[in-house]
Amino acid sequence: MRVTFPHMGNIWIIVKTVLEDLGLEVLVPPRPNPKSLEAGVRHSPEFACFPLKLNIGDFVGALDQGAEAIVMAGGIGPCRLGHYAQVEAQVLKDLGYSAEMVVLEPPRGRFPQLWDKIRYLTGHRPVGRVIGALRFGWEKLKALDELDKVLALGRPAEAVRGSAAAAHRRAVASVCQAASIAGTRKAARAGAEDIALTAGASSGSVTLGPPRSRPLRVGVVGEVFMIQEPFANQEVERRLGEMGVETRRALYLSDWVRMHLLPPPVGLGARRRVRRIREAARPYLRHFVGGEGLDSVGEAVLHESELYDGVIHIAPFTCMPEIVAASLLPEVSRDLGIPVLSLFLDEHTGEAGLVTRLEAFVDLLERRRAVREGRADRQGIRLRGDAPAGGHGGHPVASRPSSPTPREAHGCPLVGFSGWRRGPR
Ligand code: SF4
Numbered sequence: 274m275r276v277t278f279p280h281m282g283n284i285w286i287i288v289k290t291v292l293e294d295l296g297l298e299v300l301v302p303p304r305p306n307p308k309s310l311e312a313g314v315r316h317s318p319e320f321a322c323f324p325l326k327l328n329i330g331d332f333v334g335a336l337d338q339g340a341e342a343i344v345m346a347g348g349i350g351p352c353r354l355g356h357y358a359q360v361e362a363q364v365l366k367d368l369g370y371s372a373e374m375v376v377l378e379p380p381r382g383r384f385p386q387l388w389d390k391i392r393y394l395t396g397h398r399p400v401g402r403v404i405g406a407l408r409f410g411w412e413k414l415k416a417l418d419e420l421d422k423v424l425a426l427g428r429p430a431e432a433v434r435g436s437a438a439a440a441h442r443r444a445v446a447s448v449c450q451a452a453s454i455a456g457t458r459k460a461a462r463a464g465a466e467d468i469a470l471t472a473g474a475s476s477g478s479v480t481l482g483p484p485r486s487r488p489l490r491v492g493v494v495g496e497v498f499m500i501q502e503p504f505a506n507q508e509v510e511r512r513l514g515e516m517g518v519e520t521r522r523a524l525y526l527s528d529w530v531r532m533h534l535l536p537p538p539v540g541l542g543a544r545r546r547v548r549r550i551r552e553a554a555r556p557y558l559r560h561f562v563g564g565e566g567l568d569s570v571g572e573a574v575l576h577e578s579e580l581y582d583g584v585i586h587i588a589p590f591t592c593m594p595e596i597v598a599a600s601l602l603p604e605v606s607r608d609l610g611i612p613v614l615s616l617f618l619d620e621h622t623g624e625a626g627l628v629t630r631l632e633a634f635v636d637l638l639e640r641r642r643a644v645r646e647g648r649a650d651r652q653g654i655r656l657r658g659d660a661p662a663g664g665h666g667g668h669p670v671a672s673r674p675s676s677p678t679p680r681e682a683h684g685c686p687l688v689g690f691s692g693w694r695r696g697p698r
Pocket residue numbers: 322323324352353354355357496563564565589591592593594595
């Protein structure tokens with residue numbers, strides 16, 4: 274049975290690793306692209322969420338190449354996520370595809386049901402083998418998330434545009450090829466060092482623009498698919514990084530697994546974080562509204578206390594939970610004084626409009642920082658010389674000689690790279 278699945282960032286590497294380790298034949302669909310999006314939009318109901326349309330595009334591409342079964346994660350309401358998989362199955366049936374669909378529903382305490390599905394999918398392989406494959410996939414997932422974090426910190430430091438991303442691609446390829454847990458860890462460590470050194474070395478050798486003290490730091494919150502999949506969010510993280518802004522996603526997939534799938538004590542820290550998020554959201558929103566709506570509000574509140582300069586909130590157009598969050602975030606922003614930019618994206622979103630909004634947001638953050646640091650008055654008029662974070666005329670600069678290089682920074686489990694030391698705001 275040739276199995277396929279939908280894309281979401283680098284998750285294809287983990288799913289492929291686990292399924293192949295269990296002896297299944299895997300067909301990875303083509304990466305989301307304008308053609309697959311067009312197919313998804315054409316065949317999906319118009320009111321469907323943007324991620325569903327991209328999923329359909331992935332499935333059509335893979336089924337046309339000979340996939341016979343689809344594995345995908347299910348979901349729970351109250352939003353449309355509750356019947357996501359069923360709608361997708363119906364769309365494919367109407368198109369004449371007869372692939373079997375195996376839906377892995379989130380356990381919510383009912384682990385035996387999830388386990389039964391996994392056993393069915395894996396042809397009732399021995400338990401030890403299934404656990405071994407899952408452990409291997411887990412190691413790759415952690416490694417890929419750490420590489421993403423290092424890239425998000427290294428990219429604003431690079432002086433040669435694209436050098437950190439190129440090092441990241443090399444690192445992801447070696448993690449993908451690693452054939453064991455030890456090999457994965459080794460590839461991840463070497464890859465993280467490569468990204469950090471590439472960014473640090475280039476910023477030391479070439480200067481593209483005027484120096485500035487430390488980069489702006491922005492948290493990316495919102496619907497899980499949209500913040501993980503660069504094609505869906507039009508590479509918001511890359512664009513911000515190239516404007517000299519450090520980003521950090523509110524949710525990495527390894528966090529999600531820790532929060533929802535791993536038993537204590539492994540998932541204890543993540544569960545504590547969930548409680549903190551819910552408590553932080555409480556003054557604005559007290560109950561679950563579906564998807565990540567509640568988390569978006571709580572994370573925005575926490576980002577203020579964690580000294581971020583701003584928050585970017587990303588959601589699919591018409592996403593119900595994120596519409597609730599977006600209606601509350603202006604209040605959060607006013608109360609806590611943290612700028613928030615909500616971006617609702619879908620197949621109609623134009624690149625120029627998105628870039629303009631990001632540039633304006635980065636300008637605002639930089640001006641705010643300058644006022645706080647006494648480099649500008651409240652009208653934003655420069656009092657002392659310093660370069661804006663995003664550079665000039667939409668061509669951001671990336672050099673930062675006065676910041677520590679990645680080698681000097683510390684804290685990342687892979688290379689001791691957790692970002693630039695923060696001073697008082
Ligand atoms: S969370 Fe938003 S995008 Fe996801 S299924 Fe629900 S409404 Fe759609």
